[in-house]
Amino acid sequence: MAGQTVYDKVWSDHEVGVREDGESLLYIDLQLLHEVTSPQAFEGLALNHRPLWRTGANLATPDHNVPTERRSEGLAGIDDPVAHEQVVTLDANCKAYGVTQFDILDKRQGIVHVVGPEQGATMPGMTVVCGDSHTSTHGAFAALAQGIGTSEVEHVMATQCLAQRKAGNFAIETTGRLSEGVYAKDLVLAIIARLGTAGATAHTLEYRGEAVQALSMEGRMTLCNMAIEAGARAGMVAVDDTTLEYVHGRPFAPVGQMWDQAETYWRTLVSDDDAVFDRMERFDATALAPFVTWGTSPELGVPVDGAIPNPDREADPVKAESIRLALAYMGLSADQPITDIQLDRVFIGSCTNARIEDLRAVAQVVRGRKVAGRIKQALVVPGSGLVKAQAEAEGIADVLIEAGFDWRDAGCSMCLAMNPDKLGPGEHCASTSNRNFEGRQGHAGRTHLVSPAMAAAAAIAGHFVDVREWI
Amino acid sequence: MRAFQAFTGLVAPLDRANVDTDQIIPKQFLKSIKRTGFGDNLFDGWRYLDEGHPGQTANERQINHEFVLNAPRYQGARVLLARDNFGCGSSREHAVWALMEYGFDVVLAPSFADIFYSNCFKNGLLPIVLDEETIEKMFDAAQSDGLVVSVDLESQTIVPQEGEAVAFDIDPVRKRKLLLGLDDIGLTLAERDRIVEFEKKHYGQMPWLPGARG
Numbered sequence: 061m062a063g064q065t066v067y068d069k070v071w072s073d074h075e076v077g078v079r080e081d082g083e084s085l086l087y088i089d090l091q092l093l094h095e096v097t098s099p100q101a102f103e104g105l106a107l108n109h110r111p112l113w114r115t116g117a118n119l120a121t122p123d124h125n126v127p128t129e130r131r132s133e134g135l136a137g138i139d140d141p142v143a144h145e146q147v148v149t150l151d152a153n154c155k156a157y158g159v160t161q162f163d164i165l166d167k168r169q170g171i172v173h174v175v176g177p178e179q180g181a182t183m184p185g186m187t188v189v190c191g192d193s194h195t196s197t198h199g200a201f202a203a204l205a206q207g208i209g210t211s212e213v214e215h216v217m218a219t220q221c222l223a224q225r226k227a228g229n230f231a232i233e234t235t236g237r238l239s240e241g242v243y244a245k246d247l248v249l250a251i252i253a254r255l256g257t258a259g260a261t262a263h264t265l266e267y268r269g270e271a272v273q274a275l276s277m278e279g280r281m282t283l284c285n286m287a288i289e290a291g292a293r294a295g296m297v298a299v300d301d302t303t304l305e306y307v308h309g310r311p312f313a314p315v316g317q318m319w320d321q322a323e324t325y326w327r328t329l330v331s332d333d334d335a336v337f338d339r340m341e342r343f344d345a346t347a348l349a350p351f352v353t354w355g356t357s358p359e360l361g362v363p364v365d366g367a368i369p370n371p372d373r374e375a376d377p378v379k380a381e382s383i384r385l386a387l388a389y390m391g392l393s394a395d396q397p398i399t400d401i402q403l404d405r406v407f408i409g410s411c412t413n414a415r416i417e418d419l420r421a422v423a424q425v426v427r428g429r430k431v432a433g434r435i436k437q438a439l440v441v442p443g444s445g446l447v448k449a450q451a452e453a454e455g456i457a458d459v460l461i462e463a464g465f466d467w468r469d470a471g472c473s474m475c476l477a478m479n480p481d482k483l484g485p486g487e488h489c490a491s492t493s494n495r496n497f498e499g500r501q502g503h504a505g506r507t508h509l510v511s512p513a514m515a516a517a518a519a520i521a522g523h524f525v526d527v528r529e530w531i
Numbered sequence: 532m533r534a535f536q537a538f539t540g541l542v543a544p545l546d547r548a549n550v551d552t553d554q555i556i557p558k559q560f561l562k563s564i565k566r567t568g569f570g571d572n573l574f575d576g577w578r579y580l581d582e583g584h585p586g587q588t589a590n591e592r593q594i595n596h597e598f599v600l601n602a603p604r605y606q607g608a609r610v611l612l613a614r615d616n617f618g619c620g621s622s623r624e625h626a627v628w629a630l631m632e633y634g635f636d637v638v639l640a641p642s643f644a645d646i647f648y649s650n651c652f653k654n655g656l657l658p659i660v661l662d663e664e665t666i667e668k669m670f671d672a673a674q675s676d677g678l679v680v681s682v683d684l685e686s687q688t689i690v691p692q693e694g695e696a697v698a699f700d701i702d703p704v705r706k707r708k709l710l711l712g713l714d715d716i717g718l719t720l721a722e723r724d725r726i727v728e729f730e731k732k733h734y735g736q737m738p739w740l741p742g743a744r745g
């Protein structure tokens with residue numbers, strides 16, 4: 061028998077059975093819940109008089125539309141009545157079903173994909189789902205983590221299983237190491253620029269090789285977070301010492317003898333030497349420059365020292381047309397150098413880049429500097445209450461506030477602008493989030509995806525700069 | 532999903548073709564955290580004279596006494612009799628939720644829009660296609676003396692209190708799912724033993740998983 065990939069191993073350890081029609085029933089170890097996609101699912105359970113299959117396999121926190129100011133007021137601090145109702149509903153459902161929740165006033169509240177790993181609730185080899193596409197983040201732990209829709213959320217609540225077909229194996233083979241000032245975010249933007257947003261459809265990515273092994277867990281989470289932006293079902297990284305060191309000692313992690321038992325299993329979660337991948341792409345990290353997206357899809361990115369592409373030089377007419385449409389929406393012109401793009405706002409946050417290392421990288425850039433006068437707002441939204449507390453303890457918050465940044469409470473915030481944090485029409489934003497779709501950060505807003513260090517430097521300069529020159 | 536059971540019920544005639552899902556449940560009611568609470572706003576634009584907003588109660592509203600569902604003689608109807616292309620337009624599943632919550636178990640029409648038709652089966656509403664002539668006769672009966680029918684999915688028949696039984700067609704797989712009350716969750720729950728068996732082994736091997744606590 062041929063060797064197995066990490067994905068093959070986790071899949072086969074969770075396959076309850078294969079149905080006649082070829083679909084598998086996949087057992088789910090952990091479901092993460094938030095206020096926006098869970099209410100109808102909970103209601104569906106209640107209407108059908110079904111219990112939650114396994115209470116302990118669920119963990120909830122409100123994140124998508126919680127405001128990032130007036131947090132101490134709790135629920136009373138949510139002005140939008142629909143958002144308020146959704147958060148109240150999550151509270152009530154968690155109480156009714158006995159689900160552990162880090163509520164709006166809990167220090168551990170935050171973006172689900174930051175909270176799970178931070179608590180050690182995400183462990184190697186698990187299957188994880190959440191009604192949110194960026195659930196792929198948890199794949200950094202060699203977990204099979206997938207975003208699902210509300211009807212599937214209810215299905216998992218009621219049965220602890222998901223019915224699906226297995227995806228293909230796709231290796232992202234990296235060589236070399238990222239240079240100083242270049243981060244996992246730049247690597248993943250470069251990968252998406254090459255693969256395209258549908259490039260990995262029906263596959264699970266495995267990020268491998270030297271550059272990935274050299275990354276911290278937080279960097280690996282950034283890589284896996286955006287696997288979905290390449291169209292992949294999930295993204296994964298094999299287990300190594302870095303993985304185990306990160307998990308060890310976290311609240312949900314096993315201890316003592318059970319840790320040893322778990323470690324023995326977790327160590328097997330690497331792809332076998334003779335594992336077969338259906339597809340493979342190679343990336344050399346050595347010469348990679350910081351990336352900036354200039355268009356309205358995550359694949360429309362170029363190195364910061366590059367220029368915006370010219371549709372007239374694009375041979376494929378469909379691509380040329382999509383470049384033209386993106387340029388029109390973004391208010392940019394062909395051949396314009398990236399460093400000429402003037403910015404109005406900066407957003408540092410989201411499940412892609414709102415962890416402590418991200419904030420450290422930001423502080424390193426802004427220390428002793430000031431946000432440019434043309435920047436209307438430079439927002440920093442930590443990924444969780446614990447990240448916030450940590451940044452305050454390390455003095456990072458002071459550095460940021462001193463420089464003129466807005467220091468907020470944890471949540472998704474301007475990543476999707478469901479809460480009051482939004483771009484105005486036509487405004488350009490350097491954002492550390494993961495989607496630059498039209499209107500994503502506010503009606504007619506213009507998003508440029510970058511690493512936290514690049515966003516920080518852009519806040520100081522008022523336009524994009526090559527952060528490598530600043531470090 | 533609850534299993535579909537044979538019943539005897541009153542027929543309400545909705546004498547319009549191309550009733551779209553926007554008319555069945557207008558868009559301002561979709562901004563909700565619930566799958567319920569739509570029944571009061573079923574056909575909102577026809578049932579009431581004033582414009583409806585989420586959060587109002589029915590007694591704050593101005594009832595349109597001209598609308599057929601508001602007529603005293605059709606109160607408690609469980610079968611909606613409709614015209615061609617019922618449920619066209621937006622794919623919102625809320626349309627089905629609203630019809631069911633209002634109290635309908637069956638919709639009879641000469642034809643249905645595709646998405647609406649399949650949404651019905653996900654939720655346990657039975658849409659039945661009948662030929663124009665039969666539909667026409669039913670409209671006559673329902674609008675004159677009133678019509679009460681027995682609907683039996685098992686035998687695929689509609690039997691009026693007076694008159695002849697009418698047979699109808701339905702896809703056998705869909706029929707089975709409705710009769711057993713099997714939605715996707717129901718189907719998976721039918722494999723309960725397999726899942727329980729799997730869990731024993733799984734949590735035995737991996738007692739550190741959060742679900743091991745139960």
Ligand code: SF4
Pocket residue numbers: 123124171172173192194410411412471472475476493494
């Ligand atoms: S931060 Fe953005 S991408 Fe991440 S879970 Fe929240 S809304 Fe989704």
